[in-house]
Amino acid sequence: MIKVEKLSKTYQVLRRNAGLKEAFQSLFQKEYEEIRALDEVTFDILDGEMVGYIGPNGAGKSSTIKVLSGILTPDSGTCVIDGRIPWKNRKSHVREIGVVFGQRSQLWWDVPVIDSFELIRDIYMIPKEKYESNLEELTVSLSLEQIIKTPVRQLSLGQRMRCEIAASLLHSPKILFLDEPTIGLDAVSKLAVREFIIQLNQKHNTTVILTTHDMQDIEALTSRILLIGKGKILLDGSLTNLKEHSRNQSASLDEIVAQLYRQYEI
């Protein structure tokens, strides 16, 4: 159970105009602009839910994920996940969650994937039997057998992403955060990743929170959508709810979302 209430976070962004004079001036006086990345964000997510978290670039998606995964401390507001406050009980919290950042890698570049897995096993202190059964299951369902002994640097992006997902699930987390997991993947890999996530949710009742710009991901995976813009939650509902907001029923999902963004001026 994830309970988020009035979460706010402000960033300071450096601003200056182009040009030598401006650059020189900024040596002495810096101008900051405050950006509200999160503005009283409130929502609840139940166990076993699959939630799609969408919004344009810079809307506050990643900031939310970072707060929920204990990396970022918010300015105000509360967030309780299964009784833990992520940024205060970081170590005990991250033991129960899995995170995949599509644009970053958690595997060690120079060594075969299996070495990274074993290190993760030791870091999370996963019992031997549990590790072996999890590994077995992940290897089969993500078809990793062929690639697990290859150094990470020699894997394709699709192969690597499958390994990343496996790596974040070795310790059987209750909650899985996926931050753009299908970015840059080809059709086959995308489908494989999606199918796997659905399977995972059905079998282990894992809560999945997914941020993406790929509306097909949302359509395939999630039953509930949170739309965020300028740090505020603008819409919380099902895909049908989202479609109802569109004037043109035959429009594609991408068009509907684009129209929504315009409508909310985000």
Added chain:
Amino acid sequence: MIKYISFFRMRFINGFQYKIAALAGIVTQFVWGAMEILLFQAFYRTNENAFPMEFSALTSYIWMQQAFLALFMTWFWEKELFDSIQTGNIAYELCRPTDIYTMWFVRGMANRASKALLRCVPILLMAYLLPKPYGLVLPSDLVLLAWFLFSMLLGFLVVVAFGMIIYGITFYTVNPMGVRMVSQSLAEFLAGAVIPLPFLPDSIKKVVELLPFAAMQNAPFRIYSGDISGKYLYQTILLQIIWLVIMVVLGKIIMHSALKKLCIQGG
């Protein structure tokens, strides 16, 4: 604890992969050491009594320094760590149930230890085979050897702890180059890596010997060559321990407050 040991093992094995680099390192270190000794010999020929260390003690110091360079070089940085701070990849490390300070400390130890282990044996062996007074002199007794090893361990830990402070500061400065350049040039000189500390003028030496940098390579190598002994040996070891504690505490404070304020930018 197991997770840190396992991490140590992983990094250690990783460091062991680079055999050609080790070979190149060995050759460089050997030639460098030889040149340094020849240079000093020229000075010693003019007037042997004008120098604070015996020539044989000096050669031992230099060979030790070359053999264990990887343990004590303050200009050796892990690019990956700076990168993870600069690019935000540290996000993943924060998603692990581990203490970042301990993790990075262990990592630094593993990298340096694996490098040193690959390089030290051939250099020590070659240096030992050189004729007197150019070669490495074996320590006179086992007690001295034990003190030397203990002091070397302490010095090694001080170097790693010093590095941790620099990594911590990097969180604030975004670009690591400035802090790195200043700290490493200063540390190299004050640690006695350029010239052994006894060669400094007395008044300066008195101050420098109390600094944390003197607790790095200066202490063990001079203990080995017999330049530090008796009451002075205990003082040196004690100073090393004090500095180690201070550096670790300071590093942890910096890291802790940095992580609190941390915001990882972008996607």
